[in-house]
Amino acid sequence: METGLVAIPMGFARRFLQTSIGQMVYFTQDTDRPETLVFLHGFGGGSSSFEWSLVYPYFTAGYRVVAPDLIGWGESYHLERDYQPDDYLRSLREFLEQQAGVVTVVASSVVAAWVVRLAAEFPQLIQRLVLMCPTGLSDFGEPYKNPFFQVVAAVPGVNWLFYQQGVANRGTIRYFLEERLFARKERVTNEMVEAYYASASQPQAEFSAFSFLKGDLCFDLALWLPRLQTPTAIFWGERAQFAGPKLGQRLAQLSEQVRVFTVIPDTGTTPQLERPALVCAQLTQALPKLL
Template sequence: MLKFHPPGFGQKFTQTSLGTIAYYTQAQGITETPIVFLHSFGGGSSAYEWSKVYPFFESTIAPDLIGWGDSSHPARDYRPEDYVMMVAEFLEKISDQPVTLVAASLTGALAIRLATQRPELVRSLFLVCPSGFDDFGQNAGRRIPLDIINTPILDRIIYTIGATNDLAVRNFLENFLFANRDRITPEIVNAYLESARKSNAEYAALSFLRGDLYFDLSLYLPQLNTPTAIVWGNQALFTDVNLGRRIAAANPQAIRRFEVVPESGVLAHLEQPAIVARLLKQWINSETD
């Protein structure tokens, strides 16, 4: 996946209890407080998702989480606890100080869980459309019925048809992730395809589609003390901007900023990276003043 990342960034590897994590960082190394970027979940997701934002910053680290991209793809059913543990182990390996943690969608919700459980690892949070997809007891909705996605063999066929060919990936991006299809480039499609075609890539993706990774984020919001900023694409599907406002209102002491990105879906950082990079820079500067 390195070819999809900007010049000047290299690929490194580190071990966690669930396998090897591949991550991308500046070739010259980390010189300041690290900014760690966590990609969202969905067929073909990877650290590429943040590759149009993190070049604007120094000391950035963007991992492919276990089950995605160039990291290990163990054949297992994944649970939220797996990723909270995995990210904690990763942060302990790559930094001896608290990091600024940047995440999106479900990993944004997982980042909040991590910050409540291991606050010493996280200096601040910058989250795009964070959701546990079962927030406030309201399921965000599945695109495929459970009786179908839980059927052995059929679930693999659905993944192969829906995530590993050019037309399906473009359709997924156009109809579910982006507000403006004209912003979808061949590079974006190819990056998603390469990740989706990795051996055993279906295990993490199907855990997400089945809802195995869903949880109620609202249960963790009262425990959050880490300074947090949230940005939300105004055309995000399944988890719309009203959910974002409700999440922000649940803990205004910790969630200090809430910004809406116009004409954007759930991947505002890939669809409108300049806007998200500016908001992230403002947030970091405000936290260091």
């Protein structure tokens, strides 16, 4: 009987790992492989490992595949406080330290940027990186600020009500997917809306969402890419709204470790949901180039 937020892809099981700030839920297949692919979702209302669920099952023949829900998202533990950068640096490091063999991380958006920082500080953790639209949202000294969310999040009661009405409802989620994350709205399915809604509706989910929306988890990725020692591929949605391919190309030029830069045509910020078959093909081509 399925008891989680969303259906688990065939061949995968739900597992648990305790970190110093709470329990992380992750999905994996019970098999031994010399290399592990870890798929990390981005931040945003309703984000979870579902974001990569149309891609990661494709790689089970050659890899041990792991897809966690990060702390504060999906089925993992939700802190009842403002989140700080160290919460994710610490919990991600502890999670990756528990992975066996050669570890390749595939990550998206702001989480992809955090993984760059983690790899720069602990190069032994990750052997290869694949980054989808990585941005710290404060890149090249342009700070992210959203005074509206800073005010709303600071008022008890009002913050919860706004979150329920303005973030954690199906209409808002569908609009956000169709208008902001996807290049073509007709690609958004009811299953996607329900998965995001289920994650956004978890108790205390507003704390992680507001911490991100306020800008507490943003930073300047441009300061960290020159320190990167890990072979890296960068993918970018051709029509990504929050940060476009031109920013991606500018970031890629900061590190000699970026060996692949690919624009995924006719996609927005989440090509892994919008055109998963194409992302699988591009990822398959990129991985051997990072050896």
